[in-house]
Amino acid sequence: MADGSEILAIPLQTFVSTPDIPEFELSFRNISYGVKHSHDRSHSTILKNLSGTFRSGRLVGIIGPSGAGKSTLLNVLSGFKRSNVTGQLMVDGQRVTEHRSRKLISYTQQDVCLWTSLTVEESLWFAAEFKLPVGGHEEKQARIQELLGILGLEGCAGTLVGDISGGQAKRLSIGVELLSDPRVMLLDEPTSGLDTVAAFQLMKHVKQLALRGRVIACVIHQPNSQQLPLIDDLYVLSNGRRIYNGPTTALVPRFAEFGLVCPVFYNPTDYALEVASLDQEDERLKRLMLAEEADSFHGITRAAAEKSVDGSYQRYALSTRQQLMVLLRRTTTCTLRDSFQFKARIVINIAIGVLISAAFYDTGNNADRILNNTAVLICNLYAIFFTSIASAVVVYPRESASFVLESKNNWYSLRAYYLAKLIVELPTLILSSSIFFVIVYYFTSQPLEWLRIGTFALVCLLFGWISQMLGLLLGSLLPMQSSVFVSIIIMVPASLFSGFFVPLRDASMLVRPLMYVSFVRYAFEGAIHSIYGFDRPDLDCPQVFCYFRKLQRFRDFVSLPDLAYGYDLLALLAWNAILMLAVYMSLKRRIKQD
Ligand SMILES: Nc1ncnc2c1ncn2[C@@H]1O[C@H](COP(=O)(O)OP(=O)(O)OP(=O)(O)O)[C@@H](O)[C@H]1O
Numbered sequence: 001m002a003d004g005s006e007i008l009a010i011p012l013q014t015f016v017s018t019p020d021i022p023e024f025e026l027s028f029r030n031i032s033y034g035v036k037h038s039h040d041r042s043h044s045t046i047l048k049n050l051s052g053t054f055r056s057g058r059l060v061g062i063i064g065p066s067g068a069g070k071s072t073l074l075n076v077l078s079g080f081k082r083s084n085v086t087g088q089l090m091v092d093g094q095r096v097t098e099h100r101s102r103k104l105i106s107y108t109q110q111d112v113c114l115w116t117s118l119t120v121e122e123s124l125w126f127a128a129e130f131k132l133p134v135g136g137h138e139e140k141q142a143r144i145q146e147l148l149g150i151l152g153l154e155g156c157a158g159t160l161v162g163d164i165s166g167g168q169a170k171r172l173s174i175g176v177e178l179l180s181d182p183r184v185m186l187l188d189e190p191t192s193g194l195d196t197v198a199a200f201q202l203m204k205h206v207k208q209l210a211l212r213g214r215v216i217a218c219v220i221h222q223p224n225s226q227q228l229p230l231i232d233d234l235y236v237l238s239n240g241r242r243i244y245n246g247p248t249t250a251l252v253p254r255f256a257e258f259g260l261v262c263p264v265f266y267n268p269t270d271y272a273l274e275v276a277s278l279d280q281e282d283e284r285l286k287r288l289m290l291a292e293e294a295d296s297f298h299g300i301t302r303a304a305a306e307k308s309v310d311g312s313y314q315r316y317a318l319s320t321r322q323q324l325m326v327l328l329r330r331t332t333t334c335t336l337r338d339s340f341q342f343k344a345r346i347v348i349n350i351a352i353g354v355l356i357s358a359a360f361y362d363t364g365n366n367a368d369r370i371l372n373n374t375a376v377l378i379c380n381l382y383a384i385f386f387t388s389i390a391s392a393v394v395v396y397p398r399e400s401a402s403f404v405l406e407s408k409n410n411w412y413s414l415r416a417y418y419l420a421k422l423i424v425e426l427p428t429l430i431l432s433s434s435i436f437f438v439i440v441y442y443f444t445s446q447p448l449e450w451l452r453i454g455t456f457a458l459v460c461l462l463f464g465w466i467s468q469m470l471g472l473l474l475g476s477l478l479p480m481q482s483s484v485f486v487s488i489i490i491m492v493p494a495s496l497f498s499g500f501f502v503p504l505r506d507a508s509m510l511v512r513p514l515m516y517v518s519f520v521r522y523a524f525e526g527a528i529h530s531i532y533g534f535d536r537p538d539l540d541c542p543q544v545f546c547y548f549r550k551l552q553r554f555r556d557f558v559s560l561p562d563l564a565y566g567y568d569l570l571a572l573l574a575w576n577a578i579l580m581l582a583v584y585m586s587l588k589r590r591i592k593q594d
Contacts (some may be wrong), residue, residue, distance in 0.1 A: 024092050026105075026184050026215045027053040031087030033069075033076050045240060046072050049293060050087070052235055052245045056183070059203075059210040059230060060217040061248070063269055064237035065277045070219040071110070073237065074186045077217075078107030080408055082592075091183075105184040106177035106409060110192060110219075112169045113402040115330070116162030117338040120153055120172055123161055124179065129326045130411040131180040131317050147175045151205050160337075167198035171205060177409070178209070180317075185209065187218035191227075200226045223269045234269070238276035238285065242292045258288045315410050323416035331424045345391055345432045352383045353439030364445035364531075367539035367546035370554055376444050377527040378500045381520060384433050384460055385467045385491060392471025393483045400476045400590065407591050414591060418584055425468055433464050446531060455565060456530035462572040463523040469579035476586045494520045505559040519575045526568035528558060533565060 033047040047069050054060045062070050075081040077089065089096045096104065114123055124147060128140045148154045151171040156164050161172065170190050177185060190206065191199035207230045210216040223231055234251055236244040244251055251272060252262045262271040278285045316323065335342065360376045363369040403417055437460055441453065470490065474483035495501070497511060498520035507515055515521050532551055541549045548554040 023213065024056050024183065024215070025053055026056075027051070027090045027093070028077060029088045029090070031073070031076055031085065031089075033072060033081065033085045035084065047076065048240045050237075050240075050242050051293075052242060054184075054215045054217050054233070054235075056213050056215050057211060058215075058232035059207050060215070060233045060235055061223055061231040061269070062217055062219045062235045062237065063221075063223070063272060063276075065273060067239075068237040068276060069240040070237055071188050072240075074107060074188050074217070074219060078105050078186050080107060104182060105186060106180065106182035107186045108170075108173050108177055108188065108190065109405065110188040111401075112166075112173045113405045114161045114169060114173060114176070115334055115402065117160065117334040118330070119158050119160055120164060120168070121148070121157040122333070123172060124148070124175055126326065126330050127176040127179045127411070129318075130323070130406075143179065147178055150178075150208065151175045152201065165198070167194045167202055170194070171202060174206070174209075182214070184215040185217075187216070189219050189221060191220060196224065196226065199224075203227050203230050206230075222273065223267075225267060228267065228269060234272065236272045236276055238278075238289070239280055241289050243276055243285070243288050244272065244292065255288070258291070259284045260288065316413060318412070320413055320416045323412035324420055327412060327416055327420035328423060331420055335424065335428075341391060341395060342428060342432070345387055345428075346435060348387055349383070349432050349436035350439065352387070353436040356380065356383065356440050357443035360444045362443075362445045364447065365540050366445075367541045367549040368543050370539065370548040373444065373531075374500065374528070374558070376440065377531065378495070378498065378524055380437075380440055380460065381463055381498075381523050381527065382491075382495070383436060384464045385520075387432065387436075388429060388464045388467035389471040389474075389487045390484075392468050393475050393487050394480060396472055396475025397478075397480045397483070400587070403587070404590050414584070414587055418587065421472075422580075425472075426465075429464050429468055430461065433460060447536065451534060452530050452536075455534075456527055458569065459523055459526035459530060459572065462569070462576060463519070466519050466523075466572065466575050466579060469576065469583055472583045473579060473586055476583060476590060491520075494518050497521060498524045499558070500524055503557075503559050519572065522568045522571040522575070526565060526572065528555075529565040529568065 029051045031047055031050040032045060034043055034045045036043050050073065062073065064070050072081065076085050076087075091104065115126075118126065121144065124144045125140070128144060132140055132143070145154075148157050151174065153168060153171055153175065156168055161169065164172070174185070174187065174190065187206065190202055194202060206216055206218060210232075217235070220227065220231070228248065231248050233246060234244055234248050235242070236251075244254060246254065248268065251268050255262060255271070255275060260271075260275050262268055275285065275288075280286075318326065356376060356379050360372055360379075363373040363376060366373070406412065407414060407417065434457070437457060441456070446452065446456070471483075471487065474486055477483070478486065493514065497507075497515045497518040499515065499518075502511070504512070504515055504521075532554060536551055538549050538551060539546070548557070
């Protein structure tokens with residue numbers, strides 16, 4: 001890859017200037033967006049009646065003070081924010097509906113959301129598989145190589161995304177969007193966090209993409225004197241209102257018309273930021289805003305507002321089955337490569353299994369230690385719960401952010417993603433918990449009968465799946481810190497009403513309903529049935545007298561109804577179904593959420 005000195009020496013004329021997309025214009029009219037504050041139910045308008053035009057082949061810089069609404073504008077134009085938005089989006093004067101805009105416009109957010117266990121080239125490959133339905137292997141390979149060249153990523157093509165620099169990651173996230181060849185690219189602060197050389201290098205690549213005939217608009221915090229010549233047009237925002245939309249070179253004279261005179265030798269964008277930061281009551285600024293608003297009404301025709309270019313629309317490039325196959329391949333690659341979490345889960349399961357076995361060694365057939373053996377069963381459930389929920393809660397928030405972004409950019413459907421997720425999670429759960437299960441079952445001397453092993457394993461599996469789903473639900477709803485906290489809190493009432501601490505028969509009328517919904521109770525009861533039900537013969541008694549030698553006494557003691565294993569399974573299955581549906585709904589809500 002070129003170093004900084006080379007880049008700075010590249011004259012602008014060397015950029016590719018032949019557009020490969022016919023000329024067009026993206027315009028938006030009267031865009032307003034408001035939010036309702038949840039704390040005091042007040043309402044504020046973030047974007048106020050914004051209009052503007054971005055032309056293909058030109059690089060547009062969106063600037064404004066912090067909080068002016070730059071990111072919000074990109075979110076609205078890209079369709080990422082849809083509720084509480086009014087206004088129109090048009091291509092060449094024809095209205096574009098929401099679905100169509102998703103196809104035309106790609107949006108690269110400020111935070112890079114990439115799969116760190118894939119290499120740069122693999123990231124582009126998987127994106128190509130999702131986005132380019134037609135074309136064989138060679139064609140995709142050629143497109144990827146071309147993109148690696150355009151974005152200056154050839155040197156790190158084989159490097160894991162987790163190991164590349166911030167600038168390379170930003171270029172890769174642009175490349176990933178470029179694969180589908182969007183006509184409009186919106187970039188939110190692509191240069192943030194980069195040094196001046198890397199920022200210029202990136203802007204140079206972006207400029208080249210614009211020159212190929214796309215509309216490219218990017219939020220830039222403060223373009224420096226190197227970057228400024230690359231920016232053809234500016235869109236300046238002040239407190240959610242437009243104060244300029246036009247060629248960079250015409251900004252200073254335009255402001256001067258309103259008595260806002262840019263000092264000589266001043267960077268015009270610095271001055272634009274100063275103007276945008278003026279008191280909103282400043283007469284010159286008010287006049288400028290009014291004039292801009294009046295200008296923005298020009299050019300909109302009734303015909304333009306009524307026509308639509310939606311036409312036939314296919315949201316995804318692949319069928320659901322094809323999406324599922326690519327998702328499974330990607331997840332498997334990432335899981336195998338980033339095996340730390342999986343290995344850690346196995347090691348933790350073995351360690352806890354050994355600890356429980358040491359503490360309750362050989363209790364299984366001893367009538368005198370039957371209460372200890374009951375503790376083995378509940379400890380077993382706790383271990384499964386925490387190891388299953390913890391991995392989901394810790395890992396999922398990051399993964400779900402990537403999923404939301406890819407889903408909003410129409411890579412694949414929620415259905416395909418969710419199915420792939422479930423298919424990958426199940427063997428992980430089975431493998432990690434069966435190691436633990438075998439250790440504890442054998443060393444605590446539980447009965448070696450297939451019926452009991454099978455029924456107990458089934459209870460553990462269903463309980464583990466509930467824990468995993470609960471982890472995914474929390475991970476998709478809450479930030480990591482909160483979900484870890486909530487996952488621990490949930491276990492307190494769930495175990496209190498498990499029937500281990502307070503048997504159902506002793507529970508007060510107030511507590512009973514809670515026991516009937518506690519998934520830990522059904523798992524615990526199912527485990528007791530497996531181990532002590534199904535007409536198990538009397539236990540060994542190493543003492544002179546063991547009260548619980550006769551197992552019916554123990555079953556009465558724990559108020560275990562006869563023949564209830566099936567009900568326990570049904571209850572666990574119902575919990576699983578509810579949680580799986582809840583995870584699906586919460587992911588659906590995440591995609592729709594602004
Ligand atoms: N969902 C929301 N709820 C409440 N306020 C919001 C919401 N979204 C945006 N805002 C407010 O809208 C304003 C504009 O936010 P936005 O992120 O678009 O600003 P920006 O110009 O991109 O700022 P910066 O340069 O600091 O990133 C801010 O005052 C922000 O607090």
